[in-house]
Structure formats: C-alpha cells, structure tokens
Amino acid sequence: MDRATQPEVVFPSGETRPALGVGTWRLGESAARRSAELASLRLALELGFRVIDTAEMYGDGGAEAVLGQALDGALRGGMQRSELFIVSKVLPQHASERGVQAACEASLRRLQLEQLDLYLLHWRGDVPLADTVRGFEHLQRRGLIRLWGVSNFDSQDMRELFSVPGGRACATNQVYYSLGERGVEFDLLPWQRVQQMPLMAYCPFDQGALVDHPALRPVAERHRATPSQVALAWLLRQGGVMPIPKARNAVHLRHNAAAQGLRLDAEDLAELDRAFPPPRQPTPLAVR
Numbered sequence: 632m633d634r635a636t637q638p639e640v641v642f643p644s645g646e647t648r649p650a651l652g653v654g655t656w657r658l659g660e661s662a663a664r665r666s667a668e669l670a671s672l673r674l675a676l677e678l679g680f681r682v683i684d685t686a687e688m689y690g691d692g693g694a695e696a697v698l699g700q701a702l703d704g705a706l707r708g709g710m711q712r713s714e715l716f717i718v719s720k721v722l723p724q725h726a727s728e729r730g731v732q733a734a735c736e737a738s739l740r741r742l743q744l745e746q747l748d749l750y751l752l753h754w755r756g757d758v759p760l761a762d763t764v765r766g767f768e769h770l771q772r773r774g775l776i777r778l779w780g781v782s783n784f785d786s787q788d789m790r791e792l793f794s795v796p797g798g799r800a801c802a803t804n805q806v807y808y809s810l811g812e813r814g815v816e817f818d819l820l821p822w823q824r825v826q827q828m829p830l831m832a833y834c835p836f837d838q839g840a841l842v843d844h845p846a847l848r849p850v851a852e853r854h855r856a857t858p859s860q861v862a863l864a865w866l867l868r869q870g871g872v873m874p875i876p877k878a879r880n881a882v883h884l885r886h887n888a889a890a891q892g893l894r895l896d897a898e899d900l901a902e903l904d905r906a907f908p909p910p911r912q913p914t915p916l917a918v919r
C-alpha cells in the first residue's frame with residue numbers, strides 16, 4: 632500500500648492511523664475454512680492493512696483466534712506491534728465494570744496480544760454506561776487497552792455517554808455507514824466531527840449488495856475502477872471516516888487496498904448523490 636496516498640484519521644488523543652481497515656465478521660466460524668482465512672489475513676497484512684476490526688462475538692472467539700495466528704506470524708516476521716491498530720469488541724452482556732476485565736483478557740489470549748489498541752462496547756445493553764466506562768478505565772490502568780469506544784450508538788446515546796463520568800474519553804463510534812445507508816450524515820457524523828472523533832464505518836459494501844450496484848458502474852468505468860472501489864473511495868473521501876470492509880477473497884483485498892488511490896471528482900459525487908440521496912431528516916441508525 633502506498634503510504635503517500637493512504638488516507639488517515641486523527642483520534643481525539645492526536646494519534647494518526649490509516650483510515651482504511653479490514654473487518655473479520657464471519658471469520659473463525661468453520662475449521663474447514665481456517666487455513667483460507669489465515670491466508671487472507673496474512674495477505675491483508677502483506678498488502679499493508681494495519682487496522683483490523685474483530686469482536687469476541689465473531690465465530691464465538693474464532694475470528695480473534697485466527698487473527699491472533701496471523702498477527703503472531705507477522706510479529707515474529709519483524710512487523711512492529713506499534714504499526715498495528717487492533718480493535719475488538721465486548722458483548723453488552725459482558726460490559727459490567729468487572730465483566731469487561733474477563734472479556735478483554737479472553738480476547739487478548741485469543742489474539743495472542745498483550746494490549747488492544749481499541750476496545751469497543753459492541754452495542755448498548757442493560758449495563759449502565761457509567762459502569763462500562765469505569766471498566767474500560769480500569770483496563771487502561773492495567774495496560775490491557777489503549778483506547779476505548781462504542782459501536783451502534785446513535786446521537787442520543789453519544790450525548791448520554793458524554794454525560795457520564797469519563798464518557799468524553801470515547802475514541803470512536805463504529806456504526807453502519809455506506810452509500811446505501813447514509814443516515815449518519817444528518818447528525819451523528821457532523822457531531823463526531825465536532826468532537827474530532829473518527830467514525831468507523833462498518834458494512835461499507837452493504838454486506839456485498841453494493842459491489843456490483845448498477846448505479847456505481849458508470850462512475851467506476853470512468854475511472855477504470857470497480858463499483859466496490861467507488862463505494863470505498865466515496866467513504867474514504869468523507870474525512871474522519873474509517874471503513875472496515877471484510878474481504879476473504881485475495882482479489883477483493885487487492886482492489887480494496889487500491890481504492891485508496893481513487894479520487895472521485897465533483898461530477899462523480901453529484902451522480903452518486905442522485906443515486907444514493909443524502910438524508911434530509913433524522914434517520915434511525917442502521918444496524919446489522
């Protein structure tokens with residue numbers, strides 16, 4: 632991956648990271664697919680992807696385990712741990728002050744890491760936010776996580792989070808955001824920009840529905856690119872947005888890496904706005 636063309640985001644702490652990452656949902660679910668999944672994660676690292684998103688939920692820990700194997704190989708091969716930005720998530724039922732300690736320790740064991748770069752509450756459950764924040768703070772003091780954040784929080788949830796002690800230290804909110812699901816542009820994304828808090832965009836391809844969307848083809852043809860690259864380049868140009876597409880296929884991974892060099896022009900953007908209109912009113916958060 633050419634670092635000169637690599638879009639970046641800045642976290643509230645001031646740390647800068649590549650905007651484009653890799654997702655791991657549906658990995659680690661089947662022993663028969665394990666070696667292929669390992670190969671695709673190794674390729675992702677070889678291609679220069681450094682931001683990798685996973686969760687204790689994915690494959691019931693299986694995604695973290697296969698990622699752990701890939702990371703172990705890369706680190707033994709000389710990759711610096713500080714280059715990587717590894718993100719995992721705690722299930723809401725484990726998100727009590729105490730529960731996050733055990734959940735995080737288990738994630739770290741599977742990932743074969745001593746520290747997570749970012750630990751997210753996967754979605755909001757019954758545990759009061761203040762308890763979860765205290766748990767995250769404790770994990771930071773123990774050195775098990777560097778940053779913490781949330782996922783699937785709408786604007787109201789974010790405001791509530793900011794009202795609890797320590798809540799303003801939230802580093803990111805990971806939500807569904809794609810050309811097909813632009814609701815966050817109405818209020819959440821502008822609010823996060825004011826807080827200088829990157830928005831992690833999950834399902835950037837609408838789980839595959841966008842990758843051959845007819846409305847993307849003319850733009851793609853003008854740039855000798857693929858529709859999936861247009862969908863990704865569009866997210867990357869938003870600023871402060873970190874798309875985390877999942878790709879097991881090697882060609883897909885290469886295309887996604889190359890999408891970082893694709894620059895959409897005003898004509899492209901107007902055409903995309905006509906096909907995928909921006910929200911004109913508050914829209915409930917899309918979730919998967």
Ligand SMILES: NC(=O)c1ccc[n+]([C@@H]2O[C@H](COP(=O)([O-])OP(=O)(O)OC[C@H]3O[C@@H](n4cnc5c(N)ncnc54)[C@H](OP(=O)(O)O)[C@@H]3O)[C@@H](O)[C@H]2O)c1
Nearest residue numbers: 654655656833834835836837838859876877878879880883
């Ligand atoms: N926080 C949350 O609640 C939440 C929810 C959902 C997802 N996520 C995270 O976000 C990640 C991404 O979301 P997702 O996996 O649901 O959906 P996605 O990234 O929108 O779509 C994945 C699909 O797109 C295909 N694909 C990837 N690159 C492609 C390319 N260049 N050309 C054509 N097809 C391509 C993949 O195929 P192949 O795999 O065959 O390459 C796969 O079928 C997840 O893996 C997970 O880490 C978080």
